Amino acid sequence: MTERPFIKSLLATLILALPLLFAACGSSKPPATPLETFETYAKALKKKDYTSVKILLSASTMKMHEQEAKAQNTTVDEIIKRGSLVADNQTNVKYRNEKVDGDKATIEIQNTFGSWETVHFVREDGVWKLDIAASAQDIIKDIDDQDKIFDQLSNSNIQP
DSSP: OTHHHHHHHHHHHHHHHHHHHHHHHHOOOOOOOHHHHHHHHHHHHHTTOHHHHHHTBOHHHHHHHHHHHHHTTSOHHHHHHHTOSSOTTOOOOOEEEEEEETTEEEEEEEOTTSOEEEEEEEEETTEEEEOHHHHHHHHHHHHHHHHHHHHHHHHSOOOO
């Protein structure tokens, strides 16, 4: 007699769970493109929806922002506001050259000064995320390369 309530409970659970399982399997929408991810990021920034922005950031970017926030005794939301790829007064964002290479991608966006910047993306768990940490590494590499050139020129015996 004690088996019947268990079986009824199991059947009720299966009856409720199966439609959800089939719905989840049937709605296999392809992951957003890097461009769609960037557009969603820009819209979330305009709405000051930092919860949505954080969902669109890569794990390494979130870690970087958390370290910055801790070092500056502020919140991650504040770090995101300060480091936004879209200015508050920017009404539209021009982009070009979306390139996808496996689980990494880039898009060039035009900043408020009119110059083009490369924005990196990484696919995490099948979803495209902005990889601002990779963009920061590019900037650091460029500075290091310029420092090496300056050092070489400074250490050479070339007179101007």
